[in-house]
Amino acid sequence: MSLGNFFQRRLIRLQPMVILGSVVGAICYYFQDSPMFPLIHTTSVLKMLVVMVIGATLIPLPARLDVRGWAEMHPLDGPAWSLFFEYIANILYALFVRRFSKTLLTILVVVAGAFMVHYLVTGPSGDLIGGWSLEPLQLRIGFTRLMYPFLRGYCYSG
Structure with missing residues (x-):
């Protein structure tokens, strides 16, 4: 399997979960009213949408874009950190480990x-x-x- 084909298969397998998790997370975030997440009431819809779009790419967010107050790299999709590391493992595998x-x-x-x-x-x-x-x-x-x-x-x- 070529390197490009390997990465394409991984994107097809993993990326839909990342995108769906980010969208569902944004919807749940927007409609919840929880004292566990004090930043909800001070976060603009635009900032939440920016966080959702960046989250859908699995690019880790800097602390200044944290919308939950927990310093997460993917605040709208808690499990996305695990997929982030899975992507890293796949990149390491494709470029180095398989050899x-x-x-x-x-x-x-x-x-x-x-x-x-x-x-x-x-x-x-x-x-x-x-x-x-x-x-x-x-x-x-x-x-x-x-x-x-x-x-x-x-x-x-x-």
């Missing part, structure tokens, strides 16, 4: 597993909950959560 030998993959699985265990033992909360914002700690958690299962699954799938 790695089993030996190199095994080494990377061990290293990624060690990073995960290290974070679980030394992290502030003893878990791997996080990855949904652009803060350095959250990005570390997101990449830690991504690399071990992705590499492990690819290394031992065939």
Whole structure:
């Protein structure tokens, strides 16, 4: 399969969920009245629509565009952070990982597993909950959560 065909298949598989999640999230956001999200009453419809459109591209939002007050990279579609990291995994696979030998993959699985265990033992909360914002700690958690299962699954799938 060509690189272009691989990326096209991934876009066809993942992007509709991203777009639908962003649209549904914007609708739910606009019509809710919750004390959990104090910025709802001060967010203009235009800003919410901009956040929705950017969210539909899966480009992480900077903190100044946060509309929920939780510093999320995708505030209208909470699970989109996971799809963001899945896109990264697919890009890494297409460009590099598929060319790695089993030996190199095994080494990377061990290293990624060690990073995960290290974070679980030394992290502030003893878990791997996080990855949904652009803060350095959250990005570390997101990449830690991504690399071990992705590499492990690819290394031992065939």
